[in-house]
Amino acid sequence: MTAPGQTENEATPLEWREGDMPYSTQFGDHFYCQTDGRLECGHVFLAGNGLPERWQRPGEFRIGELGFGTGLNFCETWRQWEQTAPFDASLHFTSFELLPLAANEIDRALAHWPEVDAERKALTALWPERPEGIVSLNLNDRVRLTVVCGEAGTNVPLWDGIFDAWFLDGFAPSRNPTMWSLDLMTAVCEKTAMDGTFATYAAAGFVRRNLQAAGFVVERRPGFAGKREMLCGIRLSKDPA
Incomplete structure (x- = not known):
C-alpha cells in the first residue's frame, strides 16, 4: 500500500465502518471487499493462483504479496495450508507493506471472521508493537511470515528471493496507481519463478497492459461477488506455441 512522499513510520489514517471494517481515509478505499474479504481471498488469490493444488508437493512454497493490510490474505492462506498441505511441505509468505497496522487494528479487523480465529490470535501475539524494517515471524515449524515495511517500488527489486505465486492486493488502481506501475510489475515478474x-x-486496462509488458501471460476471469473481471497470469518458462 504505497503512497508517494510517505515514510514507513507514518500511521495509516483509519476509519472503522459498519462496525469493524477498516477504511483508509488516505486512499479513499476499504482494505478488503465489502461483501466478504475472506471469501474473496479464496476466489481471487488462492483459486487464481491454482492453490491449494499447486502446493501439494514437498519442499517450500513461496508466496509474495503486495499490500499486507490487515493480514487477512495471510491468515486465510495459512488456514487452508494447514488443512491441505502435505506434511513434508512448508510455506513462506512474504508481503510488502508501506504502512503496517498495529496489532490491535489487525485484531479488530480480523475478529469479524471466526474461521481464522486461531490464525488471528497467533499473528497478533507475535506482531511487534512498532513494525518496521523486516518483520520475520515463525508461526510454527512449517509456516513463516515475512513483512517488508517500506516502499514496494524500492523493496521488491532489491529483495533476494523468488516467488511461486503472487497476491497483488494494493488499494484500487484508481486510488493508488503507484502500486500498479510498469516498474513495479516488472520487478514482480522478475521475482517470479518460471x-x-x-x-x-x-482488472483496469493499464494494470493488464503493465502486467503483459512486464512479461506475464495474462488471463481475464470472472471477479468475485458480481465483479465482472479479475486478472491472473503466469510467467512461462518458454514461449507459448
Whole structure:
C-alpha cells in the first residue's frame, strides 16, 4: 500500500465502518471487499493462483504479496495450508507493506471472521508493537511470515528471493496507481519463478497492459461477488506455441 512522499513510520489514517471494517481515509478505499474479504481471498488469490493444488508437493512454497493490510490474505492462506498441505511441505509468505497496522487494528479487523480465529490470535501475539524494517515471524515449524515495511517500488527489486505465486492486493488502481506501475510489475515478474503465477482482483486496462509488458501471460476471469473481471497470469518458462 504505497503512497508517494510517505515514510514507513507514518500511521495509516483509519476509519472503522459498519462496525469493524477498516477504511483508509488516505486512499479513499476499504482494505478488503465489502461483501466478504475472506471469501474473496479464496476466489481471487488462492483459486487464481491454482492453490491449494499447486502446493501439494514437498519442499517450500513461496508466496509474495503486495499490500499486507490487515493480514487477512495471510491468515486465510495459512488456514487452508494447514488443512491441505502435505506434511513434508512448508510455506513462506512474504508481503510488502508501506504502512503496517498495529496489532490491535489487525485484531479488530480480523475478529469479524471466526474461521481464522486461531490464525488471528497467533499473528497478533507475535506482531511487534512498532513494525518496521523486516518483520520475520515463525508461526510454527512449517509456516513463516515475512513483512517488508517500506516502499514496494524500492523493496521488491532489491529483495533476494523468488516467488511461486503472487497476491497483488494494493488499494484500487484508481486510488493508488503507484502500486500498479510498469516498474513495479516488472520487478514482480522478475521475482517470479518460471511457471510462477499472479492473481489480482484488479482488472483496469493499464494494470493488464503493465502486467503483459512486464512479461506475464495474462488471463481475464470472472471477479468475485458480481465483479465482472479479475486478472491472473503466469510467467512461462518458454514461449507459448
